[in-house]
Each structure stands twice: as structure tokens, then as C-alpha cells.
Amino acid sequence: MPKGNHFTAAVAANNVTAAGQSIKDLQSALSFVPQQPVSLLTSATISPERLPLADAALQAAEQAPDVMRKSTNPEQLRAKIVAYRHLHTLRNQLQPELTRLDNALNVLGSDIIFQVNNIHEDIKKDNGETADLGELRQQVAAYYAKSNTRKTGGPKPKATSPEPA
Numbered sequence: 001m002p003k004g005n006h007f008t009a010a011v012a013a014n015n016v017t018a019a020g021q022s023i024k025d026l027q028s029a030l031s032f033v034p035q036q037p038v039s040l041l042t043s044a045t046i047s048p049e050r051l052p053l054a055d056a057a058l059q060a061a062e063q064a065p066d067v068m069r070k071s072t073n074p075e076q077l078r079a080k081i082v083a084y085r086h087l088h089t090l091r092n093q094l095q096p097e098l099t100r101l102d103n104a105l106n107v108l109g110s111d112i113i114f115q116v117n118n119i120h121e122d123i124k125k126d127n128g129e130t131a132d133l134g135e136l137r138q139q140v141a142a143y144y145a146k147s148n149t150r151k152t153g154g155p156k157p158k159a160t161s162p163e164p165a
Contacts, residue, residue, distance in 0.1 A: 030090070033087065046084065048088050051081065051084070051085070054077070054081050055081065057077070058074055058077050058078055058081065061074045061077065062074045119140070120140050120141075120144055123136075123137050123140055123141070124141075
């Protein structure tokens, strides 16, 4: 973790409010996209790289309708391919902003944990001499005790002296 890292962007309340309104507008504009339940998600799906396969299949269905199953509907397939391309384009336009948010959260989180670690170290060095930190000292120490337990797989065993022979 870099030391002395500082999050450089100001996060003003009015910017957060404006972005929130933009998200609401985007949600409204994307209301035609249904929220699919997890039970409908599948790994058997097309990818943007394989859309030429869908185009070729559509062309084959249009050129030889007598060979196709009766349930084959080229117009429906065409509409789905067009919708997929549109949604993929929207996703590609949003992805850089999602990455930017993830990166900002990472850097800001790094700044926060760096300062929290410093405060924890200062509280430990205080050795309980400052009475008004009582409960806060316990809360912070409890978190770091849990953190050490997670890292080591359990509490550290107490040192024991060898038994005399």
C-alpha cells in the first residue's frame, strides 16, 4: 500500500446528487430492459465475438425457410440480434465509468485504511493513558484482534514455559 497516498478528487454533495439524478434518468431510459431472474441466466449464450455466427444463421433461415423448423422466426431473431448489439454498445459506454468508480473507491479506501492503521498504532502507543478513549480504544482493538485471527487462522497460542523434567 502506498504511504501518504491522497485521493485527489473532491467529492462534493452537489456532484453526488447530480450523478444520482443522472442514474435515475438512465434507469428510466433503460426501463425497457427487463431485470432477469438468476434462474434464467445461463452460460449457453452468445458473445459479441460470436455475433457473426448469429448473422450467418439469420441469413440461412431467410434464404432457406423450407429447411428450418416451423418455430424458426427470422424477424424475431433479427430483432434480438439488433437489441443485443444496442445493449452491448450501452454496456461498453458505461464500462469506463464503472471502472473509474471502482478505481476511485480503491484509492479512497486505501487512503482511509492507511489513516485508520496510523490511528490504531497511535492508540496502541498511548497504552491506555488517555481515559476518554476507553470504549473507542476497545472497538478499534477488537477489530484488529479479529483481523489478526483471520490472517493467522486462529488466535495466537500463549507461550508456555517448558515443563521441568
